[in-house]
Amino acid sequence: MSKLQLGIIGCGWIAPFHAEALNRLCDRVKVKWVADPIEERAERIAAALDGDDIDVLLDYRAGLGGVDAVSILVPHHLHHPITLDALRAGCHVLLEKPFALTLDEADAMIAEARAQEKTLMVAYPHRYRKSTQAFKRVIESGDYGRLFMLDAFMDEDNREYVTGGWFVKKATLGGGVFFSASAHMLDVMLWIAGDVQSVSMVGTQAGLPMEGEDTAISIIKFKNGVVGSTRHTWFSPKPDRWYSMRAFCERAVVCLTVHPLGNLAVEGRRCAWSSRITVAETGAEEKVLLDSDEGLDLTEETRHFLDCVESGARPQTDGHVARQLMQVALDAYRDAEAKGAN
Ligand SMILES: NC(=O)c1ccc[n+]([C@@H]2O[C@H](COP(=O)([O-])OP(=O)(O)OC[C@H]3O[C@@H](n4cnc5c(N)ncnc54)[C@H](O)[C@@H]3O)[C@@H](O)[C@H]2O)c1
Known part of the structure; x- marks a missing residue:
């Protein structure tokens, strides 16, 4: 089978993680070009990819006609226009989270993917991680009885990462930390527990120079x-x-913990990891069920995208799932706003 020809749009912080996954899957996919208006960023990602024939573009539109698919890794306010451009040019799309800024944008992207008969997948990486999948299997095995509560925590120091530009403005980020990144947790929770009945949220600005909550x-x-x-x-x-x-x-608390062993925001792809699943049963010592070095590895997410493009199957995190996550986030903001809680 011939390899899928792919372009990368946006060569910032997350791009080396995608490059690493694409290198691992080089028997199935060939990166033809990378695009970023900041040339040195595009050159850095071209150098990180296997192959010495990767074009560096300043404008992604010049490359859309020559590829089957694109990975879109750009600021949030550009998700909607760039995805529409790519779909209209006949490309399958793997789009970084979150889906869009508004539900109208999300609906337009879903409709365009359907009209063009192209795969549109939103990159929520956690459910594709092997350790998250093992965590879900343990809960669903029923070995510890019925699930009644999920408690998720993301504990990050982004002082080196959120310093200015599109990260700090609501119009380009879409909100604050909850809109931008808590959906990583919400995605796994909805995957495990199903549809949401109600959501509420409180937020604060602890110290980052952001318009939204940090x-x-x-x-x-x-x-x-x-x-x-x-x-x-x-x-x-x-x-x-x-x-x-x-x-x-x-009958037990099952816990998945993912630790970066360094500073993730600064070290990026070089950061080492520990992922662990423990189970603490009533009256027993805590047991370790899984210990691995799996970190922010996008290989399985990317493999799923390639599988869906090849088979025409619906991605697990397609536009409808991503829209549902946006709806939960927007409902949470509405609740917080009504109560003056953010
Ligand atoms: N999965 C995760 O854990 C994770 C982590 C970080 C970021 N992200 C997501 O990845 C996306 C990018 O975030 P980032 O941290 O890499 O941001 P970044 O600011 O580091 O990189 C964005 C890049 O897009 C480029 N860009 C801007 N306009 C462009 C255009 N028209 N064409 C091509 N490139 C353009 C910028 O020059 C920049 O290099 C966001 O959607 C973000 O939420 C996901």
């Missing part, structure tokens, strides 16, 4: 009766994990 807590009731919470800060004085989720079942 710290947010939400509480969620799922239609199946499960309750959940997310806590998230980008201003942690001393992060002791990147991400954790605890699942309270009738």
Whole structure:
């Protein structure tokens, strides 16, 4: 089978993680070009990719006709226009999260993908991680009884990362930390617990120079009766994990914890990791069920995209799932605004 020809649009912080995954899948995909208006960023990603024949473009539009698919890794306010350009040029799209800034934008992107009969997948990486999948399997095995509560926490120090530009403005980020990044946790929670009955949120600006909140807590009731919470800060004085989720079942607490072993915001792809699943049963010592060095590895996410393009199957995190996550976030902001809580 011939390889899928792909272009990368946006060569900033997340791009080396995509490049690494694409290198791992080089038997199935060939990166033809990388595009960024900042040439040295595009050159850095071209150099990180396998192959010495990768074009560097300042304007992605020049490359759309020559590829089957694009990875779109740009600021949030550009997700909608660039995705529409790519779909209209006949490209399948892997788009970084969050989907869009508004539900109208999301609907237009879903409709365009359908009209063009192209795959549109939104990159919510956590559910594609092997350790998250193992966590879900343990909960769903029923070995520890019925799930009744999920508690998720993201503990990040983004002082080196959120310094200006599009990150600090609501018009370009779409909101604050909750809109931009808490959906990583919400995606896994909805994947495990299903549809949301209600959500509320509180937020604060702890210290980052952002218009939106840099710290947010939400509480969620799922239609199946499960309750959940997310806590998230980008201003942690001393992060002791990147991400954790605890699942309270009738007879045990199952916990997934993902620790960067360095400063993720600064070290990026060089950062080493530890991912661990533990189970603490009533009256017993805590047991380790899984210990791995899996970190922000986008290989399985990218493999799923390639599988869906090849088979025509619907991606797990397609436009409808991503729209549902946006709806939850927007409902949470509406609740917070009504109560003066953000
Ligand atoms: N999955 C994750 O854990 C994760 C982590 C960080 C960022 N992200 C997402 O990745 C996306 C990019 O974030 P980032 O941190 O890499 O931001 P960034 O600012 O570091 O990089 C964005 C890049 O896009 C480029 N760009 C701007 N306009 C462009 C255009 N018209 N054509 C091509 N390139 C253009 C910028 O020059 C910049 O290099 C966002 O959607 C963000 O939410 C995901």
